[in-house]
Amino acid sequence: MATRYDRGTSNFDRPLGFFDAVYGFALTLLVTTIDVSDRQAWQSLDRLLADHGTELLSFLISFVVIVAFWRASHDMIGRFTALDPATILANVVVLGFVVLVPFATEAMGDPALQDLPLPTAIYAFIVGTALVASIVMYQIALSRGLVEEPEPPRVRRVRLLDAALMPAVMFASIPVTYLGVAIWGDSSAGKLFWMLLIVLGPLSGRLTERYVRRSVVERDPASDPAPADE
Numbered sequence: 554m555a556t557r558y559d560r561g562t563s564n565f566d567r568p569l570g571f572f573d574a575v576y577g578f579a580l581t582l583l584v585t586t587i588d589v590s591d592r593q594a595w596q597s598l599d600r601l602l603a604d605h606g607t608e609l610l611s612f613l614i615s616f617v618v619i620v621a622f623w624r625a626s627h628d629m630i631g632r633f634t635a636l637d638p639a640t641i642l643a644n645v646v647v648l649g650f651v652v653l654v655p656f657a658t659e660a661m662g663d664p665a666l667q668d669l670p671l672p673t674a675i676y677a678f679i680v681g682t683a684l685v686a687s688i689v690m691y692q693i694a695l696s697r698g699l700v701e702e703p704e705p706p707r708v709r710r711v712r713l714l715d716a717a718l719m720p721a722v723m724f725a726s727i728p729v730t731y732l733g734v735a736i737w738g739d740s741s742a743g744k745l746f747w748m749l750l751i752v753l754g755p756l757s758g759r760l761t762e763r764y765v766r767r768s769v770v771e772r773d774p775a776s777d778p779a780p781a782d783e
Contacts, residue, residue: 555697559635568641569630575648576623582655583615586662604664611662614744615654618680622651622687629691634701643690650683661740670734673743674727681723688716708768715761722750 558564587608589595594604602609626644633640657679660672694700695709704712726746733742 555637557635557637557699560633565636568636568644572626572630572644572648573623575652576619576626579619579652579654580616582652583612583619583658586615586655586659587612607664607667608662611658614747615658619651619654622647622683625687629687629694632701633694633699635699637697637699639697640690640694640699643686643693647683647686647690650679650686653679654683667740668734668738670731670740670743673730673740677723677726677730677743677747681720684716684720684723688713688720691716704765705768708765711761711764715757718753718757719750722747722753 558568587605589601589605589608591604594601626647630636630644654676657672657676660666661676663672666672691700692713695703703709726743729746730740730743734740736742
């Protein structure tokens, strides 16, 4: 019989505590990516932002990214009825990429490296791969029957396409970054490309939920709320 750690047991709670601790550790490491030790930078806010604005922006981006990973992990595991060694290992793989985010953040935010595409490209690769690993983790849990009230296969496929949007944008930003450096001598094009997620993310999520609701009504017409009487 396969090893299974049911929700409500210490064997289920201990991995969750470990996951949360690693996310917290990754957030703490982000502080080390900001190095404002020169006296001149502290003479005025304008000088501080001019000399170290890229570091502060990279810190802010990565803070949001890591918190988003933690929140997504919390939401996904919230639907699990149990964990097993495979899903725990898959989560550890996700965490392995998440803890690399501070490393890439430091290089991406270094003012002296803004004319190089590699730091931003590596950052996009790490985040994109972490997103793919997170998707794989959830698919493993689905295949092993660890998810509460699994949805129909066609709904799961649509949700999978929705989830694939974010890593697709991150990976697509890599050639955009190199192209931007070749044309303008600056790696900002790749970062600006990420802003597509501000529009495409909510739009894709809204369309996905609309499809899910329609599928529920088709399966169970009684679930469609009846129009109110005039």
